[in-house]
Amino acid sequence: MHIAIGGLQHETNTFTALQTSLDDFQVAEGDEMLRIPPAVQDTSLQGIIEVCREEGIDIVPTLFGHALPSGTITKDAYENLKGRLLAGIRKADRLDAVVLGMHGSMYVEGIGDADGDLLASLRELVGPVVPIVCALDLHATITEQMIANANAFVGYRTAPHVDKVATGRKACELAIRAMQESLELCTEWVSVPVIISGEQSETRLPPTSEIIKELVHMPEVGDVISSSIFLGFPWADVPYSCVSAVAVTSKANMSVGKREAKRLAQHIWDKRDEFVFTTEAYDLDKCLDIAEGEKSSPVIIADCGDNPTAGSSEDLSNVLDVLIRRSFRNALVAVIVDKGSYEKCLEAGANRYVELELGRVNPTEEEPRGLPIRAYVERIGTGKGIPSAVLKIDDITAIVTAGRTDVYDPQFLEDLGLDPLDYKVIIVKSGYLSPEYQALTKRPMLALTPGDTNPLLETIPYKKVKRPIYPVDKDFEWTMEA
Numbered sequence: 001m002h003i004a005i006g007g008l009q010h011e012t013n014t015f016t017a018l019q020t021s022l023d024d025f026q027v028a029e030g031d032e033m034l035r036i037p038p039a040v041q042d043t044s045l046q047g048i049i050e051v052c053r054e055e056g057i058d059i060v061p062t063l064f065g066h067a068l069p070s071g072t073i074t075k076d077a078y079e080n081l082k083g084r085l086l087a088g089i090r091k092a093d094r095l096d097a098v099v100l101g102m103h104g105s106m107y108v109e110g111i112g113d114a115d116g117d118l119l120a121s122l123r124e125l126v127g128p129v130v131p132i133v134c135a136l137d138l139h140a141t142i143t144e145q146m147i148a149n150a151n152a153f154v155g156y157r158t159a160p161h162v163d164k165v166a167t168g169r170k171a172c173e174l175a176i177r178a179m180q181e182s183l184e185l186c187t188e189w190v191s192v193p194v195i196i197s198g199e200q201s202e203t204r205l206p207p208t209s210e211i212i213k214e215l216v217h218m219p220e221v222g223d224v225i226s227s228s229i230f231l232g233f234p235w236a237d238v239p240y241s242c243v244s245a246v247a248v249t250s251k252a253n254m255s256v257g258k259r260e261a262k263r264l265a266q267h268i269w270d271k272r273d274e275f276v277f278t279t280e281a282y283d284l285d286k287c288l289d290i291a292e293g294e295k296s297s298p299v300i301i302a303d304c305g306d307n308p309t310a311g312s313s314e315d316l317s318n319v320l321d322v323l324i325r326r327s328f329r330n331a332l333v334a335v336i337v338d339k340g341s342y343e344k345c346l347e348a349g350a351n352r353y354v355e356l357e358l359g360r361v362n363p364t365e366e367e368p369r370g371l372p373i374r375a376y377v378e379r380i381g382t383g384k385g386i387p388s389a390v391l392k393i394d395d396i397t398a399i400v401t402a403g404r405t406d407v408y409d410p411q412f413l414e415d416l417g418l419d420p421l422d423y424k425v426i427i428v429k430s431g432y433l434s435p436e437y438q439a440l441t442k443r444p445m446l447a448l449t450p451g452d453t454n455p456l457l458e459t460i461p462y463k464k465v466k467r468p469i470y471p472v473d474k475d476f477e478w479t480m481e482a
């Protein structure tokens, strides 16, 4: 049995001015993929490879690439990666199935829905018979074009995502089962006019946890072979923005799939006003007031408006500005991306004072303006490979980096010689906290700050999103098509 594997993963934020280019992608190509290099580790593709190996499948490796969430992908970058992926497919002498590890919210200049575009090109190449199965992120935005060009989708069921590898395994198992039992896989889909952020749908809490409990995957008996929900991605202004329910069946049981997708979709719609912030969430000043009075430490506050894991630029210094104005004691800000300021620190060296115009102090201004500060350079180093400077401004520590990074792993701080337990409050550029940060604090909070990942979805000035959509619009009825 010959299975082609690969995928392109990107969660595209259309509000940020940052474009995503080829250099931003971590790529593994051809046989290199099978060695599970860093680009493949802890991704759905790793799970796909594991199952192929366990089942003695002849693997046709194509290309797998992913980038930290960021702005619209340039057409050149996408066409390059897509071309290499398809070239890998063309090389196959024999092909029984294609299994991909995708995200499902990728947006490309001049194309828009790039997941749909890639699947359409792939379908054209492999013909109508070869099954195409995709593992997707829970925050995928499903489109007509995606549904029309793949047989089956399997989504993560956790946020924070701790089942990426497991989901890749499921997608691959589904494809193998379809071939063994000669099942023609079909996906029934219902799109629900709702937008939800990840911060309102962590899977440890209802209503998301309850809906996920109803999902199936390869039951012993049952006509629905696999079902998933996809929560969409609210920081993309696209006409197909939605939350989705899907059910995978064999072609003979499509009506059962439709019924199940509708049932899950109705459940999501009925619970729409229960998707509230799953962690305590307030404006920044209230978060800081609470942190000052909190006995346990560190209090960890997510700067939700500038969350790089949802594609923001990570260069906002507005939170540091507020901390300085409040003369806050014993706080750590991780991080502010500003290459120019980092270079100034590097030039000055450690144990020196520098004058900086740091980051971008007002996210709503067209002309970016830095925060003027005099800071002591405590250390120059690298955090998880990113060149960084540790600054001290009064009793506030701030990390300035030369490039964007997710701050999911506290190892980043430790690499820079910082112990998270030394601080009263740590402010991280994040949405919902990673399991590692959650484990460090008794008092996690979300600060509802402005920026490209503004968590107050009803205040986002969408122009292209199809209306009405909840919660931007509240007073409307929705009935599913028959």
Ligand SMILES: [Zn+2]
Pocket (backbone or CB within 6 Å): 137, 138, 139, 161
């Ligand atoms: Zn996600």
